[in-house]
Amino acid sequence: MSSSDPDSRLLLLMRHGKAESGSGQPDHARALAEKGEAQARLVGEYLAAQSVQVSRVLVSDSLRTTQTWEAAASMMPGFDGKVSFHEEIYTGGAAELLALVHGIGDQHPVTLVIGHEPTISTLSALLADDDSDPGAVAQARIGMPTGGLAVLSGVASSWDELQEESLTLHTIVRPSPEEP
Numbered sequence: 001m002s003s004s005d006p007d008s009r010l011l012l013l014m015r016h017g018k019a020e021s022g023s024g025q026p027d028h029a030r031a032l033a034e035k036g037e038a039q040a041r042l043v044g045e046y047l048a049a050q051s052v053q054v055s056r057v058l059v060s061d062s063l064r065t066t067q068t069w070e071a072a073a074s075m076m077p078g079f080d081g082k083v084s085f086h087e088e089i090y091t092g093g094a095a096e097l098l099a100l101v102h103g104i105g106d107q108h109p110v111t112l113v114i115g116h117e118p119t120i121s122t123l124s125a126l127l128a129d130d131d132s133d134p135g136a137v138a139q140a141r142i143g144m145p146t147g148g149l150a151v152l153s154g155v156a157s158s159w160d161e162l163q164e165e166s167l168t169l170h171t172i173v174r175p176s177p178e179e180p
Contacts, residue, residue, distance in 0.1 A: 012112040015144040032067040038177030039147025044075030055081040056108035060089035094123040102160040124150035128169035149173040
């Protein structure tokens with residue numbers, strides 16, 4: 001996205017890719033499965049193909065979300081934005097995630113958040129306005145698939161202006177890698 005409107009905002013809310021089953025390890029330490037890495041790479045390819053210039057990335061501090069970001073970023077050549085990792089994305093809900101988004105500097109009009117369910121789908125549905133795609137809103141209300149990416153945009157002079165129904169939910173990208 002590149003817009004001549006300085007108040008244009010693009011918010012990308014992504015659920016981590018498919019994770020390994022857990023098998024006795026703490027949830028926070030669950031790694032991505034091979035399919036999850038492929039899903040994340042597909043999202044990175046999608047963003048690169050759409051010429052989306054992400055300038056700010058907020059990532060949960062869990063292993064699977066960190067790995068999701070690394071796989072997506074590997075497909076985004078030239079990425080030079082700011083990345084930070086947040087326990088609140090792992091432990092909090094939609095209100096905590098929205099509070100983090102409110103703190104994003106206005107010099108970052110395109111922001112990607114990588115987190116967990118049900119927070120990602122809940123926030124996607126909460127922010128969706130009346131102009132949003134009905135199918136995407138329905139999917140957000142049902143839940144975000146692993147590796148799914150909600151694409152929301154709107155006009156706001158500052159990220160801290162975001163509130164319920166303040167962005168248009170255009171689509172939910174559902175990456176489905178080919179099975180080997």
